[in-house]
Amino acid sequence: MEFDVVPHPNPTPESAIAEALADIGFGTTYTDHTVVVDYRVGTGWHSARVEPFGDITLSPAAAVLHYAETIFEGLKAYVHDDGSVYTFRPEANADRFRRSARRMALPELPEEVFVASLEELVSRDKAWVPNGEGESLYLRPFLFATEAFLGVRPATEFTYRVIASPAGNIFGGELRPVKIWVSRDYVRAAPGGTGSAKTGGNYAGSLVAQRQAIEKGCDQVLFLDPLHENAVEELGGMNVFLVRDDNTLITPELTGTILEGVTRDSIIQLAKDRGFTVEERRIRLEEWAAGAADGSITEAFACGTAAVVTPIGQLLDGEETITMTGDFSTTMSLREELLGIQTGRVEDRHHWLHKLA
Numbered sequence: 410m411e412f413d414v415v416p417h418p419n420p421t422p423e424s425a426i427a428e429a430l431a432d433i434g435f436g437t438t439y440t441d442h443t444v445v446v447d448y449r450v451g452t453g454w455h456s457a458r459v460e461p462f463g464d465i466t467l468s469p470a471a472a473v474l475h476y477a478e479t480i481f482e483g484l485k486a487y488v489h490d491d492g493s494v495y496t497f498r499p500e501a502n503a504d505r506f507r508r509s510a511r512r513m514a515l516p517e518l519p520e521e522v523f524v525a526s527l528e529e530l531v532s533r534d535k536a537w538v539p540n541g542e543g544e545s546l547y548l549r550p551f552l553f554a555t556e557a558f559l560g561v562r563p564a565t566e567f568t569y570r571v572i573a574s575p576a577g578n579i580f581g582g583e584l585r586p587v588k589i590w591v592s593r594d595y596v597r598a599a600p601g602g603t604g605s606a607k608t609g610g611n612y613a614g615s616l617v618a619q620r621q622a623i624e625k626g627c628d629q630v631l632f633l634d635p636l637h638e639n640a641v642e643e644l645g646g647m648n649v650f651l652v653r654d655d656n657t658l659i660t661p662e663l664t665g666t667i668l669e670g671v672t673r674d675s676i677i678q679l680a681k682d683r684g685f686t687v688e689e690r691r692i693r694l695e696e697w698a699a700g701a702a703d704g705s706i707t708e709a710f711a712c713g714t715a716a717v718v719t720p721i722g723q724l725l726d727g728e729e730t731i732t733m734t735g736d737f738s739t740t741m742s743l744r745e746e747l748l749g750i751q752t753g754r755v756e757d758r759h760h761w762l763h764k765l766a
């Protein structure tokens with residue numbers, strides 16, 4: 410697929426980019442360009458283009474605004490010492506994007522178009538890729554129904570887009586162990602639902618729980634599976650791991666209600682490479698609490714593209730607090746190894762890197 414290019418008429422000057430990158434947050438500034446590919450039933454994917462970043466014109470009756478027909482992805486691009494920009498396992502994101510699309514009755518974007526769209530954007534906006542420790546250019550591909558129609562059925566017109574945003578630590582400031590609120594009032598997903606699709610509605614439904622977490626002085630929410638005796642599921646946008654003192658990682662198994670994280674999968678591989686045992690199974694909150702109390706479960710961490718690997722220091726469950734007593738050495742060394750591969754400082758044994766520009 411060929412991309413038409415409409416360059417930005419007045420791209421951000423280098424000094425302004427430097428200023429934006431000096432005070433890097435998460436998801437607040439956007440690069441100069443965006444990639445767009447349209448889809449119409451009968452025509453297929455068409456009108457692939459790179460154009461200046463700008464507002465979208467949409468009918469007020471567009472299906473996405475009413476029925477949330479939308480999916481997204483998240484990847485990061487890192488600059489290596491030789492100045493090249495790489496991303497991590499984009500084929501896995503392309504694959505998940507197609508699975509999310511199938512679940513939400515959206516069209517499936519071919520992997521080569523997904524990957525090419527990232528290359529198109531990053532090659533034009535390469536100056537926006539930050540090079541500070543833990544910093545990256547966050548890439549956000551998304552697809553939504555643009556068809557103006559208020560009836561309820563799968564739409565027939567869609568737009569795929571990619572935007573990019575320089576990113577630092579998603580939790581703000583320096584890396585520190587986060588505090589997690591256990592949601593007993595809200596559930597993220599149920600069997601047969603949309604839990605394993607990366608779709609906006611899952612996030613919309615999680616926000617009231619997230620607000621509760623903030624009110625309780627926490628950073629994030631842990632969702633449980635009430636159908637299985639409050640088994641641990643995941644955070645609103647991150648998967649969860651526990652570290653047991655016998656070189657074992659434990660993480661909830663993929664049952665269809667959990668988002669299949671690329672980071673989760675990569676951590677499992679890196680841990681196995683080290684000779685760790687990885688148990689993918691149901692984890693009851695009671696097991697976590699008991700393990701933390703008797704010192705057998707020493708560390709816990711959240712992982713995802715945005716959070717990379719972030720230690721979980723405490724879990725607040727109503728009036729109860731579960732405190733992790735370990736030194737987070739396993740968590741931090743897995744984080745270092747993953748970031749090392751992503752930034753080109755550690756050998757890419759599994760051929761996970763893909764050069765974008």
Ligand SMILES: *Cc1c(COP(=O)(O)O)cnc(C)c1O
Binds near residue numbers: 607
């Ligand atoms: C995106 C996401 C994750 C993490 O997936 P990665 O591929 O590792 O970025 C975990 N949980 C939810 C709900 C997500 O949306």
